[in-house]
Amino acid sequence: MPTFWLVALLLALSAAGYNGGRRRAIATAAGNVKDLHSLPSYYGYHVALAAFVPSIAALAVWLLAQPVFIETRVSGMIPAEAIPESSSIGLVMSDVRRVAEGLDLAVEQGLLTPREARNASAGAQDLRALMGEVGVALGSKVRPEALSAAQAYRNLSQNGRDAMTAVVALLAIGGFVFAYMRIHKDFRARNVVERAVLALLILAASLAILTTVGIVLSMLFETKNFFGLHSWTDFFFGSTWAPNFRGGSELSILPLLWGTLYISFIALLVAVPVGLFAAIYLSEYASGAVRAFAKPLLEILAGIPTIVYGLFALLTVGPALADLFGKGGLLGVEWMAGATSVLTAGLVMGIMLIPFVSSLSDDIINAVPQAMRDGSLGLGATKSETVRQVVMPAALPGIVGAVLLAASRAIGETMIVVMGAGAIAKFSANPLDSMTTITTRIVSQLTGDTDFASPETLVAFALGLTLFVLTLGLNVLALYIVRTYREQYE
Amino acid sequence: MNDMTLMDKTVDTQNIKIAARDVNVHYGDSHAIKDVNVEIEDKTVTAFIGPSGCGKSTFLRCLNRMNDTIGICRVKGDILLDGEDIYDRRVDPVQLRAKVGMVFQKPNPFPKSIYDNVAYGPRIHGLARNKAELDEIVEKSLRRAAIWDEVKDRLDAPGTGLSGGQQQRLCIARAVATEPEVLLMDEPCSALDPIATAQVEELIDELRSRYSVVIVTHSMQQAARVSQKTAFFHLGNLVEFGPTGQIFTNPEDSRTESYITGRIG
Known part of the structure; x- marks a missing residue:
């Protein structure tokens, strides 16, 4: 049947x-x-x-x-x-x-x-x-x-x-x-049905966890295969990323990690101050009407698909930066070769992260008890003194957690860097240089005709696993910090 | 506490510190305070009593313009501090609050060390020129709040780690550290146990020698124990204001008598 x-x-x-x-x-x-x-x-x-x-x-x-x-x-x-x-x-x-x-x-x-x-x-x-x-x-x-x-x-x-x-x-x-x-x-049929509902809920919860375990295991196996074909010392400690499908590739994660962290750093440099100040304005200063209007508007930024941000980087921010710093640019310097650069990707990614930081920080600042503010205002402190010296220290652990969550998003972000950062793996301190990240290399190693037996392809799993461990570590740290903070006031 | 009978309590001076004339307060559409006239004397403890929602806390918060932080609150009438209208446009509410300190219902120490909690006000207002002076202010304030002996060995410990009564006395120390002229207390003992309450009440009696203290309380016994003047509020009106002994033993208004004897409230 x-x-x-x-x-x-x-x-x-x-x-x-x-x-x-x-x-x-x-x-x-x-x-x-x-x-x-x-x-x-x-x-x-x-x-x-x-x-x-x-x-x-x-x-x-x-x-x-x-x-x-x-x-x-x-x-x-x-x-x-x-x-x-x-x-x-x-x-x-x-x-x-x-x-x-x-x-x-x-x-x-x-x-x-x-x-x-x-x-x-x-x-x-x-x-x-x-x-x-x-x-x-x-x-x-x-x-x-x-x-x-x-x-x-x-x-x-x-x-x-x-x-x-x-x-x-x-x-x-x-x-x-x-x-x-x-x-x-x-x-007692009601009790039996109650137990069945409980079992259903447990099943749903364990499915989510088991899927994660499955993903990690599959990555682990492929990574193991990769390290069977390629030396792990080159992967972790080499200095060159030069995949060659004819063999003899140098596959080191370090130049990619450098690009990833550099771009994420610039993104956070943009997103943290802007997002935090926006959150302070919205939670401490803005009137109800402004807040009701501005908060959803800010959160719309979070709903824009990252590919659209990528287009923005490629077509608007990149050329604008090139007009400033490139050959024949307004500043008369020749620091930038093309439109793609660490700064291009970093700026656009920073814009993407602003609502993330502001929305989380806003929630955290609102969780600081009003009694703290009253106490400070009652002593004759101004609003900004109160924010700086009482509200911020009280909210700081939560804000650190929010920043770490934003950082883990930045590290795992793909589309913006594919389109804005370039494809050259190298160590450079110049933010106007084109660089590449772990995520873009995973994309490029796995797209097109691939044979899942060569180290050039399998390296994608090793890169993915490293990325996973990195973001997982950041998330765990962030959640730990946020949770210890929450225990203080509840 | 001292066991003086109510009638024996005397008022040290007759100087008027705060005078309120025809004060009306609206919260949006509700009329919270109606034509209140009251004169609060210097170096005196004045108690505001009355049933919940009668406007006593609202009126207290008018005295240092804490109501300014509430958007829908409107205050009409004159409140004079040493003869100057505190709602005048030239008066900076921030400066005013340094002169008229406030202690809240729930102890609200900042998430800082005990030292930094007390030093907060003096630092903001630049009351100390150097570390030694600041240390001196902190010690003096903690002594005045009768908590110095308990915390002198752990000034770097977080203020939130103290017990409820200690926290409230820390908040009082924090308030007196800015050298206010008036101290407003909004049900300062409502979150405390009887022992801590007794300590805070004793403290209030001592603070009277330097400050004018206004205390809002739900406890009739507390009002009788700590205050020299008592104001009875009911439904936004100031029903009766006079020496505490008279209010509690021989009230003029029948509503006051009903409230004190527990028939309304």
């Missing part, structure tokens, strides 16, 4: 369970709903959940596990000598899967009877032509080992699917009957 119909059947069964459970609950209370421990609908949910949840879980696990299981069984059947010199077990297995798929399609379209498909031998018919007819192109003639493996593959899959249908149906019906029989007017 196709999975779709199986799921539809499960849904129908749970719907029936809901109705049945409700009815039976009312019946056990002899029609008097007040005698029931829980509302009738809880008994309904109880049956529906018992029918649906275990069976759908079994279905999901089966669907994930079956291909892995069959793959190992079938690949064990292929003798080592059947694998051609230039090929690998992986390639042979993909042939096997395609032949199996072709046989399925041929049966479906009536070109073969199921019996013929089971018994077909490599010699008897021109299978390759037959496969071609149903739209499965094969590179060479079907080998007898591959054909028998494909037939075994089909057999196992078919049996597996049948068994799955049976198990899932049994679980669903078993759950239904078990829950249905349990219903009694004193049965």
Whole structure:
């Protein structure tokens, strides 16, 4: 039975369970709903959940596990000598899967009877032509080992699917009957449903965490592969970034890290003072009307896609800086070669971060108790003295946290630096030089035709992991600081 | 506390420190203070009593223009400090608040060291020319607030680490450090336990020798214990104002009597 119909059947069964459970609950209370421990609908949910949840879980696990299981069984059947010199077990297995798929399609379209498909031998018919007819192109003639493996593959899959249908149906019906029989007017269905809700919430929370763990693990494995192909001393301590797809690349993270940190530093130099002053104005000085108008306006900046900021860097800020500092520019200096530079990307990224800093700082400044301000004003301090000497010190840990969060955004930012910073990896203190960052190099190493076996490609994972560790560290530090601060006033 | 009977309490001087004439306060549409006339004497403790929402705190906050920080608050009438109108346009509210200090309901030490809390006002107003003078002001203020012995060994410790009563006395020390002429106290003991309350009340009695003290309180006993003059507010009106002994033993207005005996409030 196709999975779709199986799921539809499960849904129908749970719907029936809901109705049945409700009815039976009312019946056990002899029609008097007040005698029931829980509302009738809880008994309904109880049956529906018992029918649906275990069976759908079994279905999901089966669907994930079956291909892995069959793959190992079938690949064990292929003798080592059947694998051609230039090929690998992986390639042979993909042939096997395609032949199996072709046989399925041929049966479906009536070109073969199921019996013929089971018994077909490599010699008897021109299978390759037959496969071609149903739209499965094969590179060479079907080998007898591959054909028998494909037939075994089909057999196992078919049996597996049948068994799955049976198990899932049994679980669903078993759950239904078990829950249905349990219903009694004193049965605490409400508590059972409450536990099911709890389980659902826990599942959602753990999914998010597990995904993160999965991402980190996959990066770790690829990074391990990379370090198997390329020396880690060059990666961490080398001085040159010169990837060469013909081999012999120098892949050092240091020039990229330098570019990343330099651009982030300039971005923070723009974003922190402007964002902080904006937050102070909005929270301490602005009237309600101004605040209601200006705060959302400032936060619109946060909603602009970074690619648009990138365009702004490329088309407006970069050329403007080049007009000032470039050849034949207004200042008559020749410090800037092109429109892309650390300063271009840094300025635009700084603008992007302003709402981030201001919005977080605004919340933190507002969390400083009014009693602090009253105390200071009551001693004859002016507003700015109060802000400088009482509000800011009280809010400082939170603001540091906000700045660190902004820094981790700056380090991970991609689009603006792709378009504004340039592509040359080098160490330079001149902010008008074109430089590159970790994120732009990840993009350039992985876009286009890539082969995931060369160090030039795999280096992207090592770069990504380093970036991840860096931003994770900053985030953890920021959250720690913000949290210790919050404990002070709550 | 001293156990003098209420009638025995005498007023040291008869100088008028603050005079309020026909003061009206509006919060948006609500009329919080109605035609209040009151004269607060120097070197005297004046208590404002009355049920919640009667306007006593609002009126207190008018005396150092703390209401200016509330956008919708409008004050009409004259409030004279030493004969000068504090709502005159030439008066800088910031300067005024240095002269008329305030202690709040909840202890609100700054998140700084004990020393820096007390030195805050003198630093802002440039009262000390050097570190030695500042040290002297801090010690004098802490002594005046009767907390010096408890904190003299840990002046660098954060002020927020003190107990509630100590924090409130620290706030009083902070207020007297700027050498104010009047000290306003808005329910200074409402967040304190009885022992800390007794300490603060004793302190208020001592402060009377140098300052004019105005205290808002919900506790009738406290008003009777610490003040020489008492003003009873009800629904934004100043109902009765007179010597504390008279207010508590022989009130003229029936509303005052009802409030003091617990029939309204």
